[in-house]
Amino acid sequence: MIQLPGANSFAALRQTRQQAGPCRTRPENLQFEFWVGQWDVKQTGAESGASVGASKIESHADNCIILENWESPGFNGKSWNFYDLGTHKWRQIWLDVTGRRAEFSGEYKDSAMRFEGEAITGKGIKVKSRMTFFNLGPDKVRQFAERSTDDGKTWTTSVDYTYFRKK
Numbered sequence: 001m002i003q004l005p006g007a008n009s010f011a012a013l014r015q016t017r018q019q020a021g022p023c024r025t026r027p028e029n030l031q032f033e034f035w036v037g038q039w040d041v042k043q044t045g046a047e048s049g050a051s052v053g054a055s056k057i058e059s060h061a062d063n064c065i066i067l068e069n070w071e072s073p074g075f076n077g078k079s080w081n082f083y084d085l086g087t088h089k090w091r092q093i094w095l096d097v098t099g100r101r102a103e104f105s106g107e108y109k110d111s112a113m114r115f116e117g118e119a120i121t122g123k124g125i126k127v128k129s130r131m132t133f134f135n136l137g138p139d140k141v142r143q144f145a146e147r148s149t150d151d152g153k154t155w156t157t158s159v160d161y162t163y164f165r166k167k
Helices: 007-020
Strands: 037-043 053-060 065-072 075-084 089-096 101-109 112-120 126-135 140-148 156-165
Touching: 089 112, 101 126
Parallel strands: none
Antiparallel strands: 037 053, 037 156, 053 065, 065 075, 075 089, 089 101, 101 112, 112 126, 126 140, 140 156
16 A cells, blocks of 8 residues: 655655755845746847847846856856845846956846946956846846946946846
8 A cells, every 4th residue: 555645744845945046945046036047138229129138147046146147249158146145135246258257236126127236347457336136027137337447436338238038
């Protein structure tokens, strides 16, 4: 005769799964899931125009890492995004073919992932940056970024893109 597990066995199994893959169940780790997918990226306001690039955003390590793979003509880069349990903030680390490295820290608030940080250009120049990913529904994300070369006194728009989910 086959014996079915009792309720305590199911509870123990659920607890074991949560401990083995806590990022799959921790609400904070799911906040940036709206960005996961394959995207055609255009300049905001030019939705009927040509693409400026394409981005493939993947979830890895049981939702503990979101990996961005950016491609545009003559340029590409990657970012690693994760929820940092030590700081209770989201982190993004970006590297690209120019040698630029940027590190951001932020939070999900008001339907948007909001980051602030600093970039080091390929020439070693420090640039303050702030960047927001607006969750505009299941098939659309807007990325807006600004940079400051005078320690935050003035800001200029560096990126204003809209991501359209590839079907």
